[in-house]
Amino acid sequence: MLIIGNGRLVTRDAGQPFFENGAVAIDGTTIKKVGTLEEIKKEFPEAEFVDAKGGVIMPAFINTHEHIYSAMARGLSIKGYDPHGFLDILDGLWWTIDRHLTNEQTRQSARVTFIDSIKNGVTTVFDHHASFGQIKDSLFAIEDAAKEFGVRACLCYEVSDRDGMDKSREAVLENARWIKHALADDTDMFAGMMGMHAQFTISDETMELAAANKPDEVGYHIHVAEGIEDLHDCLHKYGKRIVDRLYDCNILGSKTLLGHCIYVNPHEMELIKATDTMVVHNPESNMGNACGCPPTMEIVHRGILTGLGTDGYTQDVLESYKVANVLHKHHLCDANAAWGEVPQMLFEGNAKIANRYFKKQLGVLKEGAAADVIVTDYVPRTPMDASNINSHILFGMTGRSVVTTVCNGKVLMKDRELIGIDEEKVLYEVREEAKKLERSING
Numbered sequence: 001m002l003i004i005g006n007g008r009l010v011t012r013d014a015g016q017p018f019f020e021n022g023a024v025a026i027d028g029t030t031i032k033k034v035g036t037l038e039e040i041k042k043e044f045p046e047a048e049f050v051d052a053k054g055g056v057i058m059p060a061f062i063n064t065h066e067h068i069y070s071a072m073a074r075g076l077s078i079k080g081y082d083p084h085g086f087l088d089i090l091d092g093l094w095w096t097i098d099r100h101l102t103n104e105q106t107r108q109s110a111r112v113t114f115i116d117s118i119k120n121g122v123t124t125v126f127d128h129h130a131s132f133g134q135i136k137d138s139l140f141a142i143e144d145a146a147k148e149f150g151v152r153a154c155l156c157y158e159v160s161d162r163d164g165m166d167k168s169r170e171a172v173l174e175n176a177r178w179i180k181h182a183l184a185d186d187t188d189m190f191a192g193m194m195g196m197h198a199q200f201t202i203s204d205e206t207m208e209l210a211a212a213n214k215p216d217e218v219g220y221h222i223h224v225a226e227g228i229e230d231l232h233d234c235l236h237k238y239g240k241r242i243v244d245r246l247y248d249c250n251i252l253g254s255k256t257l258l259g260h261c262i263y264v265n266p267h268e269m270e271l272i273k274a275t276d277t278m279v280v281h282n283p284e285s286n287m288g289n290a291c292g293c294p295p296t297m298e299i300v301h302r303g304i305l306t307g308l309g310t311d312g313y314t315q316d317v318l319e320s321y322k323v324a325n326v327l328h329k330h331h332l333c334d335a336n337a338a339w340g341e342v343p344q345m346l347f348e349g350n351a352k353i354a355n356r357y358f359k360k361q362l363g364v365l366k367e368g369a370a371a372d373v374i375v376t377d378y379v380p381r382t383p384m385d386a387s388n389i390n391s392h393i394l395f396g397m398t399g400r401s402v403v404t405t406v407c408n409g410k411v412l413m414k415d416r417e418l419i420g421i422d423e424e425k426v427l428y429e430v431r432e433e434a435k436k437l438e439r440s441i442n443g
Ligand SMILES: [Zn+2]
Pocket: 065, 066, 067, 128, 223, 259, 311
């Protein structure tokens, strides 16, 4: 038994959302009870105690769109790279990196991504992977890193014809092997999806191959209308809009996650809603790639299940919260926009999306839920209660406010010290592989 207590407790459970001085009792991999520190300590006197030291205890964060393969892009210089649009960014930077990635570089990218996730309080990651340099076993290399550090992961390989049909076939088969492996895993720590890059790099033939190799229990994870070029391609080649093509290819459904959805119209939103398909918004990435602002507020208002991701930009989901908050206010010229929608995406949407793949309840602290808990060192300067939690988080915390991270009942970081992880050694090994990657890219 483990108790995390002596702090303000935010449960995300509507029945009892906030305790001024609360505690969480953990039994194995699940939460046994939440309550006041006094009652929890009295009921479980023998339990090991993790002191929150007056900080805030919350459910661990979930990131519903991430790219581990981008980890080694930081500081990377690519000869001749001079992008003049979104397609140049894709081909000149991201596809250039993934064309050179070996499985060892994928594994090291995953290690450093997961360490950063733990430090930012993220214990569940939905990754969208590409490594056309070495496709086979790449998802299993990511699994190795997730197991090494104890985080929860839903993985997929982004199928694409961009490097030829042999490679897209290999990518479909990598997804199929991983999905089979994840479905057989009984730890509730791994899941799989059929990853697709974006419709503009996927032929009907490859769509059919993916469908033939996808078990019914899982859906697709695909970028949708991230750039206007994707929409133009679809109209030009198929005479229809992107979501219509995905609908016709039987891609939509309650297990399918659409990234971005910037250039979607009301009719497409209706299709997404009618098929109970999920959407993930990545505000910082959309701004950084100069792709445009998606109609995310309308998507949320229509009742579409929407989450918040980082798209490889950062592992700090609170950074995404801050950026989304100002992006939609700015874009809509509406100072009232996004106050409720963005925390709903981060705290409710991401949890609901995760629970379409993981059995134990995530994103909430209550009896029977997964023991994924964080502590931040935030001490409020103004009164904090159930009515203003999100305002305190938005304006008072960043990912680095997290001091303690627990995943599946295991303490991964305590008082900012990673448990059982030699961070300096990992970073050295990652830098060595990053050097090799840079050499292989630049010749
Ligand atoms: Zn992405």
